[in-house]
Amino acid sequence: MKRKFLSKAASILMVILLVTTLAACGGKDSTSNDSEQPSKKEETTTKADDTDSKEVVKEIEKPEKIHIMMTTILTEENGHKQLIDKYKELSGIQLEITKPDHNQYYEKVNLAFASGDIPDVIELGGTNYTTYAVNGALWDMTDAWESSDLKASGIVKEQYVDALKLDGKLYGFPMAKGNGTITYVRKDWMDKLGLKAPTNYAEFLDMLRAFTNEDPDGNGKNDTYGITAAGLINSETPYDIYLREFYQDAKPDFYQKDGKYVDGMSEPAMKEALQRMRDAYAEGLIDKEIITNKTSTCRDKFYANQVGAFNYWAGYWNVNLETSLQAANPEGSVMPIPPIAETKYIERPPTALVITNKAKNPEGIFKYFIEYSHDGGEGQMLFTRGVEGVHYETKDGKTVALPYIATPEKLFEKALYSPELSITDFDDPIAFDERVTNSLKMFEENSFIYPIPRSSEVISANLPELNTLKNQIVAKIVIGELTVEEGIAQYESQGKAQIEAILADLNK
Amino acid sequence: MANINSTVTMKKKPLGGKSDLRTRIWKYRYFYIMFLPVLVALILFYYLPMVGIRFAFYKYTPFAPPTFVGMANFKRLWSTPSFWTAFRNTLEISLVNLFLSMIISIVVALLINEIGHLRLKKTVQTIIYLPHFLSWVVVASIFMIVLSPQGGFVNQVLLSLGIIKEPIYFLAEEKWWRPVYFFISRWKETGWGTIIYLATLTSISPELYEAASIDGAGRFKQTLYITIPSIMNTVIIVLILNLAKVLNLFESVFVLYNPLVYHVSDVIQTYVYRLALNANAPDYGFSTAVGLFKSVVSCMLVLFSNWASKKVRGRGIL
Numbered sequence: 005m006k007r008k009f010l011s012k013a014a015s016i017l018m019v020i021l022l023v024t025t026l027a028a029c030g031g032k033d034s035t036s037n038d039s040e041q042p043s044k045k046e047e048t049t050t051k052a053d054d055t056d057s058k059e060v061v062k063e064i065e066k067p068e069k070i071h072i073m074m075t076t077i078l079t080e081e082n083g084h085k086q087l088i089d090k091y092k093e094l095s096g097i098q099l100e101i102t103k104p105d106h107n108q109y110y111e112k113v114n115l116a117f118a119s120g121d122i123p124d125v126i127e128l129g130g131t132n133y134t135t136y137a138v139n140g141a142l143w144d145m146t147d148a149w150e151s152s153d154l155k156a157s158g159i160v161k162e163q164y165v166d167a168l169k170l171d172g173k174l175y176g177f178p179m180a181k182g183n184g185t186i187t188y189v190r191k192d193w194m195d196k197l198g199l200k201a202p203t204n205y206a207e208f209l210d211m212l213r214a215f216t217n218e219d220p221d222g223n224g225k226n227d228t229y230g231i232t233a234a235g236l237i238n239s240e241t242p243y244d245i246y247l248r249e250f251y252q253d254a255k256p257d258f259y260q261k262d263g264k265y266v267d268g269m270s271e272p273a274m275k276e277a278l279q280r281m282r283d284a285y286a287e288g289l290i291d292k293e294i295i296t297n298k299t300s301t302c303r304d305k306f307y308a309n310q311v312g313a314f315n316y317w318a319g320y321w322n323v324n325l326e327t328s329l330q331a332a333n334p335e336g337s338v339m340p341i342p343p344i345a346e347t348k349y350i351e352r353p354p355t356a357l358v359i360t361n362k363a364k365n366p367e368g369i370f371k372y373f374i375e376y377s378h379d380g381g382e383g384q385m386l387f388t389r390g391v392e393g394v395h396y397e398t399k400d401g402k403t404v405a406l407p408y409i410a411t412p413e414k415l416f417e418k419a420l421y422s423p424e425l426s427i428t429d430f431d432d433p434i435a436f437d438e439r440v441t442n443s444l445k446m447f448e449e450n451s452f453i454y455p456i457p458r459s460s461e462v463i464s465a466n467l468p469e470l471n472t473l474k475n476q477i478v479a480k481i482v483i484g485e486l487t488v489e490e491g492i493a494q495y496e497s498q499g500k501a502q503i504e505a506i507l508a509d510l511n512k
Numbered sequence: 513m514a515n516i517n518s519t520v521t522m523k524k525k526p527l528g529g530k531s532d533l534r535t536r537i538w539k540y541r542y543f544y545i546m547f548l549p550v551l552v553a554l555i556l557f558y559y560l561p562m563v564g565i566r567f568a569f570y571k572y573t574p575f576a577p578p579t580f581v582g583m584a585n586f587k588r589l590w591s592t593p594s595f596w597t598a599f600r601n602t603l604e605i606s607l608v609n610l611f612l613s614m615i616i617s618i619v620v621a622l623l624i625n626e627i628g629h630l631r632l633k634k635t636v637q638t639i640i641y642l643p644h645f646l647s648w649v650v651v652a653s654i655f656m657i658v659l660s661p662q663g664g665f666v667n668q669v670l671l672s673l674g675i676i677k678e679p680i681y682f683l684a685e686e687k688w689w690r691p692v693y694f695f696i697s698r699w700k701e702t703g704w705g706t707i708i709y710l711a712t713l714t715s716i717s718p719e720l721y722e723a724a725s726i727d728g729a730g731r732f733k734q735t736l737y738i739t740i741p742s743i744m745n746t747v748i749i750v751l752i753l754n755l756a757k758v759l760n761l762f763e764s765v766f767v768l769y770n771p772l773v774y775h776v777s778d779v780i781q782t783y784v785y786r787l788a789l790n791a792n793a794p795d796y797g798f799s800t801a802v803g804l805f806k807s808v809v810s811c812m813l814v815l816f817s818n819w820a821s822k823k824v825r826g827r828g829i830l
Contacts, residue, residue, distance in 0.1 A: 118574040141574070291662075
């Protein structure tokens with residue numbers, strides 16, 4: 005009995021000892037890990053303190069593979085494989101590209117997040133960027149950017165990076181400038197009518213009156229009008245990107261005024277803008293069909309000698325508009341004009357290249373993909389102009405774009421980033437048509453970057469209904485069914501609940 | 513034939529339990545094998561996805577796992593006046609369009625059926641089928657030009673005939689939008705709609721017309737008492753099948769509507785599209801709730817029309 009007891013006691017003691025020892029080992033392990041961690045951090049901190057930032061960057065592990073999901077990247081048939089191979093050759097990193105159709109892009113991105121099959125890098129524009137950021141789906145790259153070689157190099161135009169900051173934090177890096185619309189006018193009509201580019205609203209109206217009433221196309225019929233647009237309010241922010249001469253300082257959106265958000269629709273500036281549009285519409289200076297126009301119909305009207313002025317994208321569209329116009333009217337020519345004194349053009353916030361919070365090595369991706377592709381040199385050339393010998397070639401010291409692989413009738417334009425909208429001091433070896441550079445220069449000198457739109461559940465729940473109401477009221481005012489006062493009163497009473505909810509959310 | 517007879521015979525027998533079932537399955541094994549792919553496809557593509565209906569009662573965004581919210585999605589849907597306007601518009605536009613479609617297609621089919629010259633008949637058929645193959649975007653562009661208040665063909669004609677003094681902005685005026693929409697829809701789809709009626713018309717026995725003719729019935733009487741009753745079954749089937757789709761109205765409205773006519777043109781799908789466009793994050797739960805609501809209403813419409821058919825004609829199709 006006694007022996008049995010001793011034997012049991014010895015067994016229990018042995019088990020206790022064993023467990024304690026194992027626990028101690030484990031504890032020792034974790035303690036040693038704990039102690040190692042700070043020492044590792046310290047080491048890093050010391051290095052950061054003692055050496056230049058390049059040595060710290062060396063600590064960043066190079067990713068083996070990066071999965072990107074993008075819609076603006078070149079198509080598979082135009083050289084995915086060549087781009088992937090070249091990137092692998094230059095960086096040693098395997099790039100995996102998913103390119104959904106443009107129309108389904110956000111649907112596919114949303115589904116990727118819903119299903120958990122999340123890529124490392126995606127592109128997000130406007131409200132989508134804000135939504136993903138506030139929902140914690142994106143990696144905060146503020147520190148990575150601040151301590152990056154790229155920032156230190158000074159080649160980045162930082163206003164575009166700052167435009168993507170949300171409450172001081174950066175969740176995405178600009179792919180390119182946001183670009184925006186500029187007013188194009190028929191130069192041949194201006195010359196024929198002896199007009200100069202208008203400098204203020206009164207002169208702008210005079211120009212529209214001349215386009216409308218003085219038979220600028222010379223066909224003897226009263227069949228032209230001043231300006232057209234695809235609707236009175238843009239379908240997404242910035243809502244007032246078109247018709248800048250009429251909106252002027254009005255904003256049909258919620259915006260910060262003296263540190264507090266207000267509804268721009270109820271501001272005096274908006275009432276004045278609506279009155280300007282209403283008067284011009286009644287006078288026949290604005291296209292009667294502005295409510296039902298699509299952008300394609302606007303362009304067609306411009307080519308068909310029906311309209312003299314038209315807000316459209318700066319840059320390549322200058323060339324496209326003139327080429328299409330001249331196909332119908334060889335005498336026709338297009339001219340971008342600076343904004344009138346009362347307003348400026350609007351540049352959209354840039355589309356962001358974001359690293360998702362599921363990426364295993366975000367620091368590495370930032371350094372070896374985002375920084376590299378904006379380096380103003382080899383990396384940017386690859387992700388902008390593509391692969392040498394496939395998308396461009398250099399002969400006798402001159403670099404020229406090659407035709408697209410799949411559509412050889414057109415010259416290759418971009419692999420991922422638009423070269424004409426680079427946010428760095430990228431020394432692009434391929435020359436642009438001067439109409440592209442001129443319109444962009446004019447736009448950049450006379451525009452401001454629109455603030456990134458806010459996002460929240462309250463905004464999501466209330467904004468769609470309010471925007472529907474806003475569209476209805478603005479259309480009814482401009483077409484003459486309601487006076488400005490009646491319309492705004494209707495807007496404020498019918499949209500009261502939504503306006504109050506959004507303002508309360510924005511100002512909390 | 514033997515198999516069918518056997519089925520009838522076996523139905524008369526009392527069920528013989530498991531062994532009897534096995535015998536029957538073995539006896540008709542080839543039929544079961546032939547049916548198997550259909551069964552698998554039905555389960556995979558029709559029944560299994562129905563599990564997703566539960567998300568109508570969940571909040572489900574890309575950023576968090578689905579959370580049960582009860583009827584919240586439906587309450588959100590029903591709480592806005594714009595939804596009920598859209599619901600009413602959907603029913604009104606769809607039902608009017610459905611009845612117009614039926615009547616015009618039947619009349620056109622009867623007229624085509626009367627054309628004796630075969631080549632002319634084929635030519636007419638081909639011409640009226642063509643608009644069906646145009647996309648709604650193209651059709652909308654064509655009619656925007658034709659109906660334009662700035663030099664559009666229709667306004668030019670009306671002005672030159674002195675019928676109007678000022679051009680009409682057809683697509684932007686509430687009183688004109690629906691008539692214009694119905695006209696465009698019929699222009700596009702009438703030809704296609706006649707196919708099924710023309711097929712039914714060819715199956716009517718000529719002997720019936722010969723007998724009626726001997727009895728002194730003219731063309732009109734023959735149509736009234738032979739043709740129309742003969743195609744009535746087809747009419748009911750087409751009506752019931754189309755009723756199930758009345759809430760699926762989107763593209764045709766989307767390409768033709770604008771903010772000035774939302775009050776008479778906005779339908780459920782365009783309303784939901786605008787919600788999604790302006791919403792910051794997709795809510796799959798809400799989208800599923802909209803889909804479920806539409807399905808329930810469609811199902812009710814189908815059951816109602818089947819019930820009405822039984823009451824009036826003594827039989828339905830379900």
